[in-house]
Amino acid sequence: KGQVAIVTGASRGIGKEIAAKLAELGMKLAIVGSSADIHETAKELKKSGFEDVLAIQADVSSEGQVQSMIEKTLQQYKQVDLLVNNAGLGLFKSIEDTTFDDWKRLFEVNVQGVFLGVKSVLPHMKERKSGTIITISSDVARYTIPNGSAYTATKYAVQGFIGSIAQEVREYGIKVGTINPGMVDTYIAGSQQGLEEKKDWLQVEDVANAVVYMASAPKHMLIDEIILHPFVQNYPI
């Protein structure tokens, strides 16, 4: 209660639900999205009774915008206890249909975005000798899928980056973990939320609950990773 969280990619989908669940816990929020929709989401959260919601329109792939995201959050709340790197793009296309621009944009948002988020918040968390960084990666960071080569490659990159960081920053009292969901009913890759054919997929609350569980681990406990997938999804273990 009273702690401060930044949630990226909170305009819709998983990030929006993470923001709502953290607000329910009494956390103060900075919610981030690249489109003006982020202001609508902030209005909705405020309407639900959560007062401390700061909307920041920023592209996580831009070094300057991520820096100002942290500065605005610190200006408003003086501290950051939790960063949730959730913003991400999906792309499910054959290699023939995947353009070089698709590839670059996916890496900019999914990988560079996570790098910049971590870089920008670390000095503050190191100074306070506390903080938690949770990244929404994917179960495809563990195996491969056809028609998802670029997307899968970004999530493998995130896993490698985050795993290394987790070990580096432990000495500063900073916890780092990833949530790796399978198929979640969201707007990813131009989909719609709530479609009948996705009713047995993970729901956004499932992933948000995992974030809450990871973020509320007692001081002596580190949850490195949570993997969750729909019961109907064939998951190679």
Ligand code: NJP
């Ligand atoms: O996607 P979606 P999800 N800078 O499309 C924002 C991972 N995941 O909730 O920019 C800042 O509903 C965008 O807002 P806006 C996935 O890889 C998912 O499913 O304003 N924000 C929106 O709020 C990703 O890392 C599944 O349009 C940016 C949000 O991101 C995370 O879950 C499976 C941005 C995307 O909402 C959330 O994705 C899995 C930018 N440059 C992992 N670009 C799944 N859904 O099945 C986009 O394994 N956003």
